[in-house]
Amino acid sequence: MNIAAILTSAGINVAICVVLFSLYSVLRKQPGNVNVYFGRRLASQHSKHLDLCLERFVPSPSWIWKAWETSEDEILASGGLDAAVFVRILVFSIRIFSIAAVICTVLVLPVNYHGQERMHTDLPLESLDVFTIGNVKEGSKWLWAHCLALYIITSAACTLLYFEYKSITNLRLVHIIGSPPNPSHFAILVRSIPWYSEKSYCDTVKSFFSYYHSSTYLSHQMIYKSGTVQKLKDDAEHVCKVIRGASREKTCKPSFTECWCFQGTNSFEMISNEIDIGSVHERAGYTDKHLDARKKMQECPAAFVFFKSRYAALMTAQTLQTSNPMLWVTDLAPEPQDVYWSNICIPYRQLWIRKIATLVASIVFMIVFLIPVTFVQSLTQLDNLHKLLPFMTGMLKKKFVIQVVSGYLPSVILVLFLCAVPPVMMIFSAVEGSISRSGRKMSACCKVLYFTIWNVFFVNVFAGSVISQLSVFSSVRDLPAQLAKAVPSQATFFTTYVLSSGWASLAIEVMQICPLLYNLFQRVILRVKDDSEGGSLSFPYHTEIPRILLFGFLGFTCSILAPLMLPFLLFYFFLAYLVYRNQIINVYITKYDSGGQYWPIAHNTTVFSLIVAQVIALGVFGLKHSSVASGFTIPLLICTLLFHQYCRQRFLPIFRSNSAQILIDMDLRDEHSGSMGEIYEHLSSAYSQSSLVPDASNQTKCFSTHEDKRSDQSSEDIEKGKEIIQKNDTPWDDNHTLSSKEVPGAK
Template sequence: MDIAALLTSAGINITVCVVLFSFYSVLRKQPSNVNVYFGRRLASQQAKHIDLCLERFVPSPSWILKAWETSEDEIMAVGGLDAVVFVRILVFSIRVFFIAAVICTILVLPVNYHGQDRIHKNIPFESLEVFTIENVKEGSKWLWAHCLALYVITLSACTLLYFEYKSINHLRLLNIFGSPPNPSHFTILVRSIPSSSEESYCQTVKRFFSHYHARTYLSHQMVYKTGTVQKLKDDAEHMCKVIRDVSVRKTCKSSFGPCCYPGFARNSFKKISSEMDSMQGKTAGYNNMHLETGKKDCAAAFVFFKSRYAALMAAHVMQTSNPMLWVTDAAPEPHDVYWSNIRIPYRQLWLRNIATVVASIAFMLVFLIPVTFVQGLTQLDKLQKMLPFLTGILKEKLVNRLVTGYLPSVILVLFLYAVPPMMLFFSVVEGSISRSARKKSACCKVLYFTIWNVFFVNVFTGSVINQLSVFSSVTDLPAQLAKAVPAQSTFFTTYVLSSGWASLACEIMQFFPLLCNIVERYILRHKEDALNGNLSFPYYTEVPRILLFGFLGFTCAILAPLMLPFLLIYFFLAYLVYRNQIINVYITKYDSGGQFWPIAHNTTIFSLILAQLIALGVFGLKTSTVASGFTVPLLIGTLLFHQYCRKRFLPVFKSNSAQILIDMDLRDEHSGRMEEIYEQLRSTYNQPGVTEHASCNHECCGLHLGKASGESSEDMEKGLRKEITQKNRPRPVQRSLSLSSDKAVLGVN
């Protein structure tokens, strides 16, 4: 590939970005699109006032200024700590790659360009390999420049990583200590509750925690089987039970006459409330209700404690000698609970983990087909030898530049769009108990997948196509990696252009919500706005994309420094685009507390170590013993730095500290807020699809906020009569609250 092909790809992507950014600046001003581009502000009734004037149809950079001027405190208030961490990842990338671009452009790029004694062509017709480390001849004394640049990049990255890790660590602690009382701090999730034929799960939980955590146990709430399938199953079981009772009673009538059951009515579907006129009927109804409840509840429950410290200890201590029973975890936030996965039996989780690993590996193997095809397009000279009938078409200069410079990366990007939904599905099957844990697991899977397929598979398949051979042994892999990565660096440069710049333009345009809005308004003729306020920030797709580009930048910085300016432009545009989306579009429903930063830190360290290993292999191939010798201490120092950060900062992200939680407990006790917090715990974890009777834990245990019930049998019967009467009473239809679409109410004309 030559410079002209790279410029062709850059020109196409620049044109696409300019056109889409201009369209966005116009479309965001239209009142009909306010629900697309101001979903978060619309949900909080803070939509921008838009007048009917010519300015609506003229592109303007006002959104750029607004995104630039927004402070970190505003980002925290709008998007939570996860949004701040995401922006910090972009800021870190801008800083470190600005340093890398300066040092490599000044020091490394001239050495690469003049590395061989050759006559250079005009710059547009020069091959991109001339600007890579491949152009440096063996035994060159100028390889110290690459080693010095590697030192500067590594030291800068580690320094910035340390201060960012320390700052985010401090923000996380402040977020925990300064936030309002979080119900999850008082709650643990208990799974794998042992079953008993004598008592229900609810009674088992009460008995266990009342005995072993008597001083700190407050209350609990069972998790029930819900959903459409479970409802159909329960209805079918109920109908079978009714039909069986009818058949038994008819048989008894025909054999013994109507005197067999005194007072038995002819209507077999009579409600149970009519049978409560006698003590026998009351007792039977009470037992039947508990049997029915026992069928619906699961071996899982949320257990509430009187203090945050007690919940912390209960969550991290093994409850019994059998680690497969009474498994406890820290409870997620109420809006973060993934209810369907909580009902999964705990013993199935290890099987699900194995299944997802096998499925992910199989998906990676299937993905080798499009990656190999893409690599064939990047090396047309080798492809023409294998497929001679393409020679005539590919001789055209424009076709050659378009195929080699733009088409391969576009095809790979299109195939990669199927990866995040598939990995999110695997994370659901895996059994994550919270939505944030599901997104975090999907983020790691997408990151591993893209790094493997975009980098390693492209490098090795490109080497195979280039040499028409495979590696002879595993020991040849480092040497082959040192040869193949510089050769494939030109493809990675075009990938940054196609996947990076174009993805930002598509992100800010919001094509799918925009298309849905157009269909709703102009085809289906719906007058009310189809609010898109349910959009949450897709961290599991955007974090891996940012980290992948950082990975490519670190590994190719000294090998192909021509990539760094394009990469720096991408990070700067991403900083503006994503800040705008956080402010205006996406709604924060739950927050993981900055759990994406350790992923970013580990990926950066891995990128630095791999870049040093590749540089070590290249220096060995170029027979530069001095550069190779100085790279080894750098590799050891990076590993030691990573180990220090793991010991110093990572534990804060894994668990809350007892010191902070005890201080928060003392503060709430002195202010007299504990009773208010206890009352709020009753209605915190409301399971969707479960009625108030079924979700209220003290109904089945005789326990109300940790106070033992002193009801007599007569009081219990009266309460039971009231419960069943309310259960059979028709319930009003609940209507979900929605924002008015009136433009006067929303402040949009």
């Protein structure tokens, strides 16, 4: 590929960006699109002003200035800590690749261009290979420039990473301390609750925590089976019992044809409301005992348990409750709006099977994905196209067609295939069993990141047949040499990929094409004119963070090998900085916040990128017979690993758990201010399931409160716990079984 081909690809993407950005600047001013482009803030003053102004039909860059002027505090207020961390990732990328672009353009690029004595043609017709390290002759003393540039880039990256990690850690601490009382700080999630035939899960939880955590236990909230199928099943059973009890003369058999008598609805609530439930219960003997038994069958072996202090909840969540780690499993509870209810009731013993299954499925999907990508990529080669499509021989001889096919088509095809990856990985992450929506999205983010790095970098580096791509890793010792040979030759493809997947994706992101078409369908076809409600889109971290980190990975690995890519990459990060800030403050709704948990992913990926870049440089210096440069690269590799280990010890624990010091200070502050009572009252309604069982109104009966004074209500709970535990003089043993009478099947 020559300079003309890469400029053709850049020109196509610039044209696409200019058209879409101009169209966006007009569409965002239309009152009918306020739900699409201003989901976060719908202001009637803004809409009225647009109705009277003719400027809304003229493209303008006003949104760029507003995005640029937005402060970090406004980002925190609009998108939460996760959004602020996302912007900091972009800021870090801009800083480090600005340094890399200056160093490599001034120091490395001239060395690569004049690496061998040859006659250079006109610049547009120059092959991009002359700008790579492959053009430097073996044994050249100028390889010191590449080694020096690698040292500067690595040192700058580690320094910036350290200060960013420290700054984001402080933001996380401020986020925890300065936020209003969070119910998740007082709550833990208990799963794998043992089953007893004489007791419900609710009574078991109450007895256990009243006895073993009597001084700190406050209350608990049971989790019920939910979902559309479960609700239909429970409604059908309930209505059958009601109709059978209400009919004196004719017995209603609980068959499908007689009991499933609904019309146009998925609930039997309309039928049950027309019948006198009280009289039915009197006639059929449908007493509270039956309701309690029915509710008992709908309980899940999981519950939210609340404590009187944040510190008590933290200690309980991190403590092994019994000698059997598969029973009474405790974790810190997610925020109420972050709970992924459909996964709460998954049996804890299934989780390890689910994780293994999703890991195997992800690997299989990653391997199978090689087949269409490799096949389509092979078709983009001109020689293969001449053989497979002989009738296009004349067209493929045209200069512009050659430039489009070689400089634009391969990256576009790969981008189209990769569009199917995030939804699939999100399904895998849901099946995996995450208890929080942020955890599911974070897991999908990691899967998409691994997938894209493998397919975009390694698969395309070792382009060819699938067999050759897999056999190249037969020897680990040959890996640096193989990468050193392959990466410089594929650097031009990575440059076009940055243009196609980077620049164009930002234009599509700001346009919001799917929500725009849906809004148009609502207004034109369905005639819906309501603008009172904004959009409901949450920020797609699982797609955008992997894309940014992938580009960072390509930038680090190709910085000294093919520095011509850095200006295109730097422009992408500048543009992404403006686009995503605009989307955060205007479009996306913050439904939940992981507390900045995405930064460790970004840090680990950046360090991995530096290590891969150093390994490739080590292989290149070996191939170029520069033993001195190779020798100086090894200490750099060791220092990078030591730096990463230091950050893991210094900062990572703060992201894994809250510190006891901070939680105790917050507890003392709330006690002195007298706000603990209000916090306790709020806990009773914080975790409410959106889809409960039909008799969910009785759920409050199972929300037991453990008063501060043990001599009052808690004494009865303690005595019950002692009575259960002291039977047969047997404590809660390894299997948490008491006796053969209490636990069915126990020996």
